[in-house]
Amino acid sequence: MQKNVIQHGDARNLLAGVQEASVALSFWSPPYFVGKEYERDATYESWQELLKSVIAGHGRALKPGGFMVINIADILCFEDPNIPRFQSMNIARQRSPITRDMVLDAKAAHPNFNRNQLAELLGCSEQTIDRRLNGNNIRGGKYATQTKVKLVGGNLEKYAEEVGLYLYDKRVWVKDAAWANSKWVSNSLKAVSETEDIYVFWKPGETVIDRSKIPQKEWKEWANRQVWYIDSVRKNDDHEAKFPLELASRVIRLYSSEGDLVLDPFMGSGTTAVAALNWGRDFLGFEKERKYVELAERNIKSFLAEPRLAL
Incomplete structure (x- = not known):
């Protein structure tokens, strides 16, 4: 060669x-x-x-x-679709002061309220209620395939x-x-x-x-x-x-x-x-x-x- x-x-x-x-x-x-x-x-x-x-x-x-x-x-x-979803709460980027405990207290006081009603009561968005209750701070988005090293x-x-x-x-x-x-x-x-x-x-x-x-x-x-x-x-x-x-x-x-x-x-x-x-x-x-x-x-x-x- x-x-x-x-x-x-x-x-x-x-x-x-x-x-x-x-x-x-x-x-x-x-x-x-x-x-x-x-x-x-x-x-x-x-x-x-x-x-x-x-x-x-x-x-x-x-x-x-x-x-x-x-x-x-x-x-x-x-x-890797088989790994758990990475969930994290970035406090510096959190736009709403509403916490998980505040949502849980509101649910206890109003057990028949849906997410929209809870959001109106607490003065936040429905998405905030969902994130606080379900931990949906998924890296890349809720439906993204997760990645690892x-x-x-x-x-x-x-x-x-x-x-x-x-x-x-x-x-x-x-x-x-x-x-x-x-x-x-x-x-x-x-x-x-x-x-x-x-x-x-x-x-x-x-x-x-x-x-x-x-x-x-x-x-x-x-x-x-x-x-x-x-x-x-x-x-x-x-x-x-x-x-x-x-x-x-x-x-x-x-x-x-x-x-x-x-x-x-x-x-x-x-x-x-x-x-x-x-x-x-x-x-x-x-x-x-x-x-x-x-x-x-x-x-x-x-x-x-x-x-x-x-x-």
């Missing part, structure tokens, strides 16, 4: 054409199953099958001692171990708080999303550790640190889910050496390819969306027309 070229197609199929034990590092960020345009037809089961199949292809593609690094986040709004790391570990890859390390990328994607949490006790996980899997074999390839100052600042503070991409106008060049650069510098082959089976806008070329590596890139193949090719061409990046 030709190096430094974006291959158009499904990574599950293209991985079979990668020369065995030729990839020193695979760095990728798969679909997150959060409703992006390019995953519109996916189910949770088909998404898991995609991850499992792509990871399986790395069992033969990676060199012994090589690494597979996956950037992914847990699903913070995983729909779904952890994904355990599945990745399981799929990797099935093909002889083992979790070597885990880092955390702290990015900008995702206010635009997390408005539903702004009035609850749930946190706003501002981290993603970086899972580092190792294929058994000798791994060369060469600390001279990264300046000592950077070892102290980030290479030895579990938590990486890197700003998010400022604009996602040409691709919905770009990760920053600095993130790809750190992974490539840390887990590969000059002249190595770096794989990204979900190439997207081409960030991994640009980082690999910038730091003296070759790349293999797969992308199933034709428009993103063309986007990545433009970004790589633009990089090649300029001097090496000052990172």
Whole structure:
């Protein structure tokens, strides 16, 4: 398979054409199953099958001692119709001073009153009576399917171990708080999303550790640190889910050496390819969306027309 070229197609199929034990590092960020345009037809089961199949292809593609690094986040709004409804009373947003006890006292005094009559008596709306009696402060609305947090790391570990890859390390990328994607949490006790996980899997074999390839100052600042503070991409106008060049650069510098082959089976806008070329590596890139193949090719061409990046 030709190096430094974006291959158009499904990574599950293209991985079979990668020369065995030729990839020193695979760095990728798969679909997150959060409703992006390019995953519109996916189910949770088909998404898991995609991850499992792509990871399986790395069992033969990676060199012994090589690494597979996956950037992914847990699903913070995983729909589950079987979980109880989340009920909460946000006192700061409560527009009526009427309490449940006040409604119960009114019902005791007027047992034949319906909700409308109770509302008129207490000077509030019928909806307030209903909420106080039935606890209908349901997150997302009375008829909404409730959501929960779904952890994904355990599945990745399981799929990797099935093909002889083992979790070597885990880092955390702290990015900008995702206010635009997390408005539903702004009035609850749930946190706003501002981290993603970086899972580092190792294929058994000798791994060369060469600390001279990264300046000592950077070892102290980030290479030895579990938590990486890197700003998010400022604009996602040409691709919905770009990760920053600095993130790809750190992974490539840390887990590969000059002249190595770096794989990204979900190439997207081409960030991994640009980082690999910038730091003296070759790349293999797969992308199933034709428009993103063309986007990545433009970004790589633009990089090649300029001097090496000052990172």
